[in-house]
Amino acid sequence: MTTTTRIDAPLKVTGRARYGSDHNLPGMLHGYVVTSTIANGEIVAMDVAAAQAAPGVVAVWSPFDPLTLRTPSTPILGDTWVPLQDRSVTHHGQPVAFVVAETYEQARDASALVEVTYDERPARTSLADNLDLAEEAPPGLDGEPSTQVVLADGVESIDDALAGSPVVVEGRYSTPTQNHAAMEPHSAVAHWDADGLTVYSGNQGAFVQQADLAAALDVDPSAVHTVNPFVGGAFGGKGRTSVPAFLAAAASRALGRPVKAALSREQVFTATANRPETLQEITLGADRDGTLIGVRHDSWCSADTDRSFVEPTSAASRVAYRTPNLAVSQKVVPLHIPRTTFMRAPGEAPGSFALESAMDELAVALDMDPIELRLRNGSLGPAGSDLQWSSKYLDDCYRIGAERFGWSRRTPTGTRDGDWLVGMGTATAVFPALRFPTTTEITLRADDTALVSVGGSDPGTGLLTVMALLGAEALDVGTERITPRLGLSAYPPGGMSGGSTATASVGSAIVAAASAVLEELQSLASAPGAPFAGQDVTYADGRVLGGGRSMTFGELLSALGRDAISAVGSSGPGEELTKHSFSSFGAQFCEVRVHRWTGEARVSRMLGVFDAGRIVNDQAARSQLRGGMIWGVSAALHEGLEIEGDGRLANGDLAGYLLPVNADIPEVDVHFVQHPDTLHNPVGARGIGEIGVVGMAAAVANAVYNATGVRVRHTPITIEDLL
Ligand code: MOS
Numbered sequence: 001m002t003t004t005t006r007i008d009a010p011l012k013v014t015g016r017a018r019y020g021s022d023h024n025l026p027g028m029l030h031g032y033v034v035t036s037t038i039a040n041g042e043i044v045a046m047d048v049a050a051a052q053a054a055p056g057v058v059a060v061w062s063p064f065d066p067l068t069l070r071t072p073s074t075p076i077l078g079d080t081w082v083p084l085q086d087r088s089v090t091h092h093g094q095p096v097a098f099v100v101a102e103t104y105e106q107a108r109d110a111s112a113l114v115e116v117t118y119d120e121r122p123a124r125t126s127l128a129d130n131l132d133l134a135e136e137a138p139p140g141l142d143g144e145p146s147t148q149v150v151l152a153d154g155v156e157s158i159d160d161a162l163a164g165s166p167v168v169v170e171g172r173y174s175t176p177t178q179n180h181a182a183m184e185p186h187s188a189v190a191h192w193d194a195d196g197l198t199v200y201s202g203n204q205g206a207f208v209q210q211a212d213l214a215a216a217l218d219v220d221p222s223a224v225h226t227v228n229p230f231v232g233g234a235f236g237g238k239g240r241t242s243v244p245a246f247l248a249a250a251a252s253r254a255l256g257r258p259v260k261a262a263l264s265r266e267q268v269f270t271a272t273a274n275r276p277e278t279l280q281e282i283t284l285g286a287d288r289d290g291t292l293i294g295v296r297h298d299s300w301c302s303a304d305t306d307r308s309f310v311e312p313t314s315a316a317s318r319v320a321y322r323t324p325n326l327a328v329s330q331k332v333v334p335l336h337i338p339r340t341t342f343m344r345a346p347g348e349a350p351g352s353f354a355l356e357s358a359m360d361e362l363a364v365a366l367d368m369d370p371i372e373l374r375l376r377n378g379s380l381g382p383a384g385s386d387l388q389w390s391s392k393y394l395d396d397c398y399r400i401g402a403e404r405f406g407w408s409r410r411t412p413t414g415t416r417d418g419d420w421l422v423g424m425g426t427a428t429a430v431f432p433a434l435r436f437p438t439t440t441e442i443t444l445r446a447d448d449t450a451l452v453s454v455g456g457s458d459p460g461t462g463l464l465t466v467m468a469l470l471g472a473e474a475l476d477v478g479t480e481r482i483t484p485r486l487g488l489s490a491y492p493p494g495g496m497s498g499g500s501t502a503t504a505s506v507g508s509a510i511v512a513a514a515s516a517v518l519e520e521l522q523s524l525a526s527a528p529g530a531p532f533a534g535q536d537v538t539y540a541d542g543r544v545l546g547g548g549r550s551m552t553f554g555e556l557l558s559a560l561g562r563d564a565i566s567a568v569g570s571s572g573p574g575e576e577l578t579k580h581s582f583s584s585f586g587a588q589f590c591e592v593r594v595h596r597w598t599g600e601a602r603v604s605r606m607l608g609v610f611d612a613g614r615i616v617n618d619q620a621a622r623s624q625l626r627g628g629m630i631w632g633v634s635a636a637l638h639e640g641l642e643i644e645g646d647g648r649l650a651n652g653d654l655a656g657y658l659l660p661v662n663a664d665i666p667e668v669d670v671h672f673v674q675h676p677d678t679l680h681n682p683v684g685a686r687g688i689g690e691i692g693v694v695g696m697a698a699a700v701a702n703a704v705y706n707a708t709g710v711r712v713r714h715t716p717i718t719i720e721d722l723l
Contacts, residue, residue, distance in 0.1 A: 003618040004479065006465045008230070008458070017230040021187035021262045023200040028189070029058055031251055031261035032107035033243060033271060034097035034114050036089045039123035039336040039647020043087040043096060047115035051099055054113055056106030059255060062097040062114075063087045067250035072215035072241070074208065076141065076436075076498075080240045081306065081339060082216055083247060089118065090305040091338045092647035093270020098247045100259060123336040123647040127277045127302045128174075134300055134331035137310040140347075142432070146310070146330035148318065150384045158327035161294035165285025169361040173282065173354035174714040175697075176640030177302065178275040179268070180343055181657060182459075184232020186272055187262035188245035190252040196223030197253070201245040202231035203238045205496035207455040210489035212241035213249055221489075228487040234459035236275075236342030239498050243271050269652035273341035274641060276301040276311040280354040284362050285325075290373045294325040297355065302340065303332045309340040316351030318384070319583060320430050321359075321377040326384075336647050342498070344631060345690040348431055349697070353635070353715060356427035356698030360705065364412075370426055370702065371398050371407065371587075381581045390580035390679040394428065397587035397609040397673055401426075404671065405589040405607045414707040420593040422604075423707025427695035429586035433613070433677065433686035435505040437572030438494025442471065442513040444521060445564045448542070448554030450475055452513075453485040454506055456495020461689055462620030463495065463502045469616055470507045470683060474514030475553075477542035492568055500584075500687025503616055505571070507683035512569025520567050521553055524560060531559050571681070580679055584686045586610040588629070588695040592703035599722035601704055603633050606696075607669040613677035613686035621688050625670045628692015634660045635693070636700035640716050658716075 011017040036043075048060040061067045061084055069082035083095040097114050101107035124130050137146035155161050162168055188201035196219065203209045206228035214221040231238065244261035252259040263271055278301045285294040297317035301310055314328035343349075363370040375395055381388040402408070407424065409415075414423035443451040452471035458464045467484035475482070485491060495506045518539050525532040525544045537546035544556050557565065576582075591605040608629050615621045638658040642650040651657050676684025697715055704722070705711050712721045 002469055002616065004465055004469060006462055006620060007468055008464050019184055019230050019232055020189060020201045021260060023189040025189065025191055025258035028258040028260055029100050029102060029255065030104040030107045031098050031100045031247055031259050032111045033095045033247065033261065033263060033267060034099060034111045035267060035270060036092060036094040036096045038089055038118045038120045039092040039125065041089050041118045041120040043089060043116055044119050045117040046097065050113040051110040054106065054110035056102035057099060057110045058102065059100045059251065060097060060114065067247065067254060069216045069246055069250055070218055072212040074211060077240050080212055083243050091270065091336050093338060095243050095271050098251065100251050100255065125335055125337055125643045125645055125647050127279055127300060127333055127335065130333050130335060131300060134333050137330040137332045140312045140315055147328065148384060149327045150325065152324035155325055158294055158296050158325055161325035162283050162285040162296060165293040166288050167286045167365050168283065169358060169365050170283045171358050171361060171713050173280045173357060175278045175350035175353055176715065177277045177643060178343060178639050179641055179657060180235040180237030181654065181659060182233030182235060182237055185263045185265055185268045186238065186242035186244050188242065188248040189258060189260045190248035191258035192253055196225065197249055198225045198227065199245055199249055200227045200229055201242065203228050203241065204234045204457050204459060204498050205455065206457065206487050206489040207493040208496055209241050209245065213245065216246055217249060217253065224489065226489040228457050231457055231459035234497060235344045236346060236498065237272055238459065239342055266653050269641065269649055270338045273308065273339035275343035276303060276309065276340045278311055278313050278350045280313055282354055282358040284358050286362055286366065290366050290368050290376045292321055292323040292377045295321065295323045296327045298329045300331045300333055302335050302337055304337060304339045305334045307332055307334055309342060311350060312347035313351030313354065315347050316355045319382050320355060320379060320428055322379045337643055345431060345694050348694045349635065352427065352429065352694050353697040356695055357701050357713060360702040361711065371402060374428055385581060387579065387581045390582050391675055391677045392585055393611040393673045393675055394585040394587065397585060397611050400671060400673065401587040401589055401607055401609040404669065419596050421596055421707040422591065422593050423703040423705065425590050425699045425702030425706055427588050427698035427702060429588055429691050429695035431500060431584050431687060431691035431694055433504065433582035433584055433680050434499050435501045435508065435573055435681060436494065436496060437570065438505040438509040439492035439568050439570040440506060440509040440513045441492050441566055441568045442517045443564050443566040444517055444553045444557065446554050446557040446562065448552050449481045449483060451483050451485055452510060453491040454495035454509065455489055455491040455493050456486055456502060456506065457497045458486055459497050461497055461502065461624060462617060463497060463506065465620060466503050466616050467506060467510065470510045474510050475542065476540060500689035503685045504681045504683060504687065507685060508571035508681045509569050511682045512571045513567055516567035516569045517565060520565055521556065525556055531556060576679060582680045582686065584610065584612040584688065584691045586691050586695060588699045590699040590703045592700060592707055594704060594707045594722055599719040601637060601717060601722060603700060604666050606666065608692060609671045609673065610688065610691060611673050611675065612688045612691065613675065613680065614684035615672050615674055616685055622670045624688050625692040626668045628690065629668055629696050630660060630665050631693045632696020633665060633700060635715050636697040637716050
């Protein structure tokens with residue numbers, strides 16, 4: 001296992017890293033997005049005369065005079081909404097106009113002069129009040145139908161299985177709308193020249209932006225150059241190309257000048273997209289020894305009126321536990337709310353809050369240790385599938401975790417420390433191991449260094465450093481000789497930072513590219529007239545060997561009179577998917593202290609033990625998991641977007657949208673059990689980006705119950721719940 005400080009760290013901590021909106025071009029204009037002040041209705045008229053006449057204003061676009069944009073569609077993300085194309089308003093804060101001026105302040109001030117007349121209709125914003133509008137959700141990304149029933153032989157229905165169970169627990173859980181709240185608000189700088197369009201905009205994949213922008217602007221992808229520079233957080237919220245990128249690109253084309261557009265912090269909450277609100281009903285039936293007999297998990301989630309994204313929470317119950325009888329359903333309720341999208345562990349995070357809370361309730365009903373209950377029912381593979389997990393060491397995670405955390409000191413009713421009620425909780429985390437087709441290019445250079453390039457993104461995950469480590473390993477040279485390159489659409493496609501896929505995807509492609517470039521190197525080495533002409537050559541330690549002599553690849557290239565040679569290699573999911581199921585696992589632990597008089601809940605200790613295959617960079621991996629677990633505490637005790645009946649956000653800014661600060665977070669202990677999963681990919685690494693958040697909210701809620709005896713079935717858990 002390697003521990004390497006991120007190679008981009010010095011640039012970031014010294015402020016030299018340039019993010020999208022840090023780019024300033026000669027003659028650049030500034031755009032400001034105008035957003036709707038109703039949640040449902042039609043725009044009947046827009047008076048932009050005053051804005052157009054305001055100082056410095058160059059152009060004002062609206063649905064009555066739109067910038068032409070088409071709707072892009074990609075396989076994973078589906079359709080991406082583009083602004084200004086229609087007069088209907090489907091949520092409060094929807095982009096409805098774009099004002100471009102010489103300076104940012106002029107554009108912002110003029111935007112306040114845009115007068116919009118609406119034909120307003122009542123808005124539907126409450127999930128709980130609109131369950132009658134629920135629709136069956138489409139199949140998930142894994143192709144599984146959203147409603148599934150698996151029954152043991154002779155069992156008629158899930159209700160029969162549950163009714164026949166000696167111990168039954170039942171609960172209704174809810175989780176709120178959440179926003180990614182990445183530190184860097186969405187922004188873009190765009191300009192056109194003879195080569196076409198160049199856009200600087202932080203995103204989860206330069207090649208994805210290139211495809212989106214080419215489709216939206218109806219130009220050939222080869223004419224679109226996306227630069228995906230340093231990215232200040234993404235978390236699923238920068239998977240789709242953003243409103244500023246579409247508008248800056250189209251406005252720059254129309255005006256023939258560079259245009260910068262950036263959302264304000266408040267606009268990020270309404271003009272990007274959020275994690276849906278969820279409502280979940282779970283019934284668990286078990287034998288007296290804790291063996292599950294039946295699991296029922298019915299979920300509803302909110303969505304915008306285009307149903308952009310479904311939060312697949314019931315899927316959590318397909319993978320975590322083994323049960324002879326299972327029924328899951330997933331419904332979606334279209335509402336007049338900001339768009340919904342992927343956010344860190346989409347489905348798994350809120351789904352496991354419900355399932356892992358229910359498992360804790362079952363342990364209480366059985367008077368059984370919650371870890372023992374989980375180990376007894378460990379899954380061998382997804383429900384309804386014949387394919388077992390390729391590798392699963394969750395039991396080890398629990399054993400090691402219990403020891404490290406001092407679980408044996410836990411009592412069923414917590415302990416006391418003066419006025420503080422102290423409890424411990426645990427939960428299982430499961431997140432699928434995925435990868436996407438990826439191509440990388442490796443260039444060997446005569447100075448004995450090598451370039452490793454892919455068009456993906458490092459939104460703070462550490463992918464850039466992982467590329468250096470895996471490139472060095474594949475070429476059998478020191479890391480200092482590798483220059484990893486990410487973030488340009490000019491590089492080969494792949495390496496999107498989404499779905500916790502990047503290390504497995506890019507790593508596998510690096511293995512393929514290294515093998516291709518080394519094969520090329522060896523055939524050049526032994527060609528007629530070359531230093532190893534006619535000899536059998538091999539490659540090791542960064543050197544070509546043959547006939548008792550060896551040369552570094554750089555020396556060989558110099559001898560051949562070549563500056564560099566390059567090769568691409570591709571890898572993607574394949575036959576392994578017909579043989580096994582793949583997932584990462586984790587056991588999470590938490591200690592919570594609740595003040596007996598004030599109801600204040602504070603997390604005092606946290607531990608996560610993870611089985612995620614091979615860990616490539618220990619330091620970065622720990623940071624990833626620590627960040628995920630902190631997010632879980634945030635979900636449990638802080639975060640939630642409140643959408644009013646008229647569609648306005650009550651707390652759509654960082655003053656009202658609570659996030660934990662340093663004082664809320666204790667030491668976070670992260671531990672890995674390392675079993676490389678080479679059945680999944682040649683590198684053996686499974687995803688670690690998202691699993692950290694998965695079980696944490698339930699672990700907190702379970703610790704709160706252990707401390708206080710109060711079962712809170714919603715997040716965030718607030719003081720009012722504990723008084
Ligand atoms: Mo992932 S939802 O792209 O963080």
